[in-house]
Amino acid sequence: MDVLDLTRLQFAVVTIYHYFFVPLSISLAASAAGLQIAWLRTKKEHYLHLTKFVGKLLIVTFAVGVVTGLVQEFQFGLGWSAFANFYGDVFGPTLAIEGMLAFFLEATFLALWYFGWDRLPRLVHTACIVIVAVGTLLSAFIILAANSFMQNPVAYALDPVTGRARLTSFTELMLNKVNLAAFPHTMSGAVMVGGALLLALGVWRLAADPAYGVLARLGAWLTLVGGGFTALTGDHLGKVITEVQPMKMAAAEALYETTSGAPFAVFATGKPLPEFALEIPWLLSILAKGDPGATVQGIDDLQAQYAAEFGPGSYVPMIPVAFWTFRLMIGAGMLAMVIGGYYLWRTRKGRRAPRWLTRWLPLIPLLPAAANTFGWIFTETARQPWIAFGISKVADGISPGLTSSEVIASLAGFTVVYGVLAVVWLRLVRHLARQPLVASTPASSSADLAPVY
Amino acid sequence: MITFWFSVVVLAWVLFFVLEGFDFGVGILGPVLGRDDHERGAAVRTIGPFWDGNEVWLVAAIGVTFAAFPAWYGALLSGLYIPMVVLLLLLAVRGVALEFRGKGDGERYRRRADLALALSSLGIVLLWGALLAIFTRGLAIGADGQVVGSGLSRTLGPLFTLPALLGASAALVAALLLGATFLSLRTSGPLRRRSRALARWGGTGGAVALVVAGTATGSPLVLAAAVLSFGTGLLARTSREALAFTTAALIVAGSVVAVFTTHGQVVLHSTVDPAFALTRTSAAATPQALSLITWAGVLILPGVLAYQAFSYYVFRRRVASERVPS
Structure with missing residues (x-):
């Protein structure tokens, strides 16, 4: 492997890893917001308990998404400085606006929501989680616009003097037809993986509290409906891609x-x-x-x-990779959708799901997660050899001074640290799910003290 | 326009170093000042609602640098490849340790999280200090705008130099001072007492070291920092906690501004040949891109500052570090 292959591999590894947590955060934020609104409207206690449970899942998932997302922000300069240089005018503002517009919203309001249960008026507090959910969608839309530029460059002109791409219209960049097709497809996929996680945890803990049954069915609905939308939007995306690539x-x-x-x-x-x-x-x-x-x-x-x-x-591009990832994406996604639908059917009107089903269901998040991963591997590897379709090749984007030993060292570092993070995250999610849903309300140690300022 | 965006970049970095500076300081000080699980938990709770929003200033700083000065972004990051990767990994460990600490089970789990938090925060502070020092010295930029060298030493080498070492120690003192004054401002009980004592000694000690360094280098800026450091210690002694924290923040802010403006119009100095250096103009994006982000920035950033301030207002109560009898 030369330095180019290594750097590509590293980008793939850190990006795929990051993308296990991103769709989960997106759909968990929306689920938490939905559950809290359901609680506000119905006043049913179990919605409140589920909101807090999903909130805990969200905050640990979000934390991993944040720290691995930071790496993405640096990647373009670390390994791909030539790309950063030539397309800085297109990519830089996009990333900067995403950060200013979406990340601040998400980070600040998630903390306000999570820590603010008894510090904020009910409606303001609910608004906080809604803002988080909107923030996640905003950042997804903006970053997918940046990716869509690589698939189908629009709204740019090549500077005749410097040879650099310069942005001609931000609106046009955002409304790239690939983005308009990819955004709903990606979001439906995100709904599926978050739904599958809720379904899995709900089924796993069914015996502990009847509220988990509500969670499981919510998750199954999300998996089913998300699956349907993924298929529809995927069909449309396929037609757009046939046109541009x-x-x-x-x-x-x-x-x-x-x-x-x-x-x-x-x-x-x-x-x-x-x-x-x-x-x-x-x-x-x-x-x-x-x-x-x-x-x-x-x-x-x-x-x-x-x-x-x-x-x-x-x-x-690599034909077998494209051929198989495309099929595995569809297969894994559709299988998850069918299982979600089957679970709903078997638990209709308060019926109990068969044992064999509840025994295997906790593994269901692996299916949509795999589908998401295969989808990205497909869409990015089958873009090769281009880094931005038709204008620049991947080989021209790499940081010119970069050495193989540097990339081997960093790849090893990412692999080890990310591996440990995945294990810790998984164990923590398991631990959180094992806690009783209704907290035994520990005496809040934050006895109200005088404000500092 | 270019000067304006250079100031925005510097402002974003200043906000990052000040806001995350106290997060790092608190991270290091948690296990040092917190004598038991409860006190260490209180220390973490002072930054719990803020650290993530503060870290986004790093995203903003790097994003704005990318948007306004793409060549600077590329040269800086690829030229400091290994240190930057290590920094990102440490930041990952820090964020996860902080967020996961209170959610696992058992004191042993929390002790491990505290240790991970303290060690990663320590590493981050030392590394940033070294990087800022390296930055003032410049990088070995060759004719093609890239850092020259081979193998790991290309980007790892600059870390093991005297200026980098000095930068690291200065950053450590600054982060500790910032963390201690923040803790004393945000807690009550034994933690508040101990962090105030630390701020007192740290401020005075830092002032002494800075006076020595200032007279050795003849730099009035370092002497000004010494005055501020002494002031921090003095204010901590007289229980003016908010002022002590502000003074410590001023030291950090001033140092960051000084670092970024060391070479005037040159944003990245070349140690190979000054002619290869990157200037503000040569690194800047096109006027169209700059005006786009100007619009975005003018529309978005005031809102960000407002709701971040709101979040500090919502969580304005002190965190109790003493045991509340239940």
């Missing part, structure tokens, strides 16, 4: 030759895939263009077209 979708299908009425391969084997394939006729054409007879461009044609347009070189 046809190579990515061709790679996802291992479709070498331009084909009309192209089939969708559920399964394929062979060296470059596919030698043997299990195919559903016309489905690919429908997925890509919404028409069974539509022509889908193949890899070979696109390679020839790009070579003519951008100069010699390979413009083909």
Whole structure:
């Protein structure tokens, strides 16, 4: 591995890791807000207890998301300073505005909410968690706009003197059609993984308190509905990507030759895939263009077209990675959705779920988490060799002075520390779930003291 | 415009170093001043609602640096690659230790969290001090705007120099002073007493060290810091806790401003050849990008300052470190 591969690997590792906690925070914040509003409106005590429980999950998850997200903010300068330099005008303001607009909101109001139960009027307090939820959505939208720029560069002009990209319209950057398609898809995926966590914990602790049954069913609903939206928005995103990055979708299908009425391969084997394939006729054409007879461009044609347009070189991403991550994403996500729906069906009208189901359900968060991860691996690896599609390659983005030993050292450091954090987080979530839902109200040690200022 | 954004960048860094400075100081002092689990918990609770919002100032500082001076952001971070990565890892440990401390089970768990918090805070403070010192000296920037060198020593080397060592010790004293004055302001009971005593001795001791350093280097700035440090000690003695904290904060703020303006228009000095240095103008983003973030900043930042102030107002009561008989 050379320094470029190592730096790419490091970016992948820290970003994928970060993205275990991000969708959880997004959906837990929204769930906590929803539960608290439900409590305010119905005055049912168990909603309050569940709000506090979800709040605890949120705050420990958010903490890991914050500290690993900080790394993301530095990554562009650490490993990719050439990219930072050339696209600083586009990326810098985006990151700065995300930080100023969203992160401050999230951090400050989450603390106000978490510590402010008896310091703030009820409505102001509820507003705090709603603001946190809105903040998470805002930051997701802005950062996905930055990512969408890499998939489909818009709203920029290349400076003829410096060769640097400069932003022409911030609104246009935000309203990139890839972002408008990717944001709902990503958010639906986030709802699924948070829902699956609530479902898992609810089922696991069902015996301890009937309120966990409410939590489990809420989680199952989120998994089911989130799954439905993920499928719908994914279909739309697929069509947009076929338009702006046809190579990515061709790679996802291992479709070498331009084909009309192209089939969708559920399964394929062979060296470059596919030698043997299990195919559903016309489905690919429908997925890509919404028409069974539509022509889908193949890899070979696109390679020839790009070579003519951008100069010699390979413009083909890693086909098996694209092919399989795409399928695993869909498979894992849909399986989670079906399980969520099945749980709802089996627990309808107060029925009890069968034992085999409740025994395995605590593992369900792994499915949407895997789907999210596969989705990102797909979308980022199948963008290769570009760092920003059509204008700049990954190899040109790396920090010029960076040495292999530096990246090996940092990668080792991230792996060790992040590994420990994951173990500690998991054990803490387990510990929190084991606590009685209704706290035995320890005598608040914060006897009201005189204000300092 | 460029000068304006340079000031915004410096302001964001000042806010980060002052606000997180006391978080780090409290983190280190928790196990030192807190004699038992309850007292250590009280120390952590003084910063519990604030640390995350304070840390966002680092995100803001680095984000604004990226937005307004992309070349500076790239050269600084890639040129200090290893120290920056270590810093991020320590910040990760610190944040998680702080947030996880009160949620686990048992005193042994909390003791471990306290230890992780104190050691990571200590590492962060030393590293920042060293980095600021390195920053005033400049980096080995070559003709292509990149730090030259090979292997690990390229970016690790500058850490093991005398200025870096001095910077680290100065930062430690500053963080302890800031942490002690904050603790004495935000707690009651034994913790308040002990942190005031520490602020008293720390302020006076720091003043002595600074006078020595100031006369050795003949720098009036260092002597001014010595006066402030002495003042902090004096104010802590006369139980003017808010003023003592403000004075300590002034030392930190002043030092950060001094560091960032050492080389005037040059934002990153080159130790290889001054001609390779990065200036404000050469590092700045295009006027369009600057005006975009100006709009965003003008619209957003006053609000941020207001609601952060509100949060300090909501959690304005002292944290009791004495045992409340239940």
